[in-house]
Amino acid sequence: MALNLSQKQEVVAELAEVAAKAHSLIAAEYAGITVGQMTAMRKKARETGVYLRVVKNTLASRAVAGTEYECVQDKLVGPLLYAFSTEEPGAAGRLIKEFAKGNDKLKAKVVAMGGQVYPASHVDVLASLPTLEQALAMLARVLSEPASMFARAVKAVADKQGGGEVAAEAPAEAEPA
DSSP states (O other): OOOOHHHHHHHHHHHHHHHHHOSEEEEEEOTTOOHHHHHHHHHHHHHHTEEEEEOOHHHHHHHHTTSGGGGGGGGOOSSEEEEEESSSTTHHHHHHHHHHHHOTTOEEEEEEETTEEEOGGGHHHHHTSOOHHHHHHHHHHHHHHHHHHHHHHHHHHHHHHHSSOOOOOOOOOOOOO
16 A cells, blocks of 8 residues: 555654654564564563554655664665664564564664664674663662672671670669659
């Protein structure tokens, strides 16, 4: 179905808005994927915070102009689907990697993040990035470690100086007159 000029402008504006906020981009060849497989991939993309879209490369090229994904413009050749990670950097990588396992016709062609273009093999690197929950758990461990180290040091000093625990004496109560 051919798009008229206003529809093309809407597509470019929508993609540009997504690209401006996205953490990473993967452009993948999808020729030969069935409608059912594409539907399943789109469903999984919505669940995982990935904006997945098939558009003409000229429209995608216009949409990424002025964003950190402008660096991919000369690599957009052939039938491609675009997966933008909107919530966490590794989401698109995990999606494409997962669906490529079950379908050898889905092949990553371009990986971009932080204004840099990477070879398609970097899908694995992107997919291995921690999820938001994993990153927060790692941060919590890192932040709690100094307090734990301090507590262990205080305990070691107390043990060395006299047996560990210090018993607090209760104040003597005054007898009623």
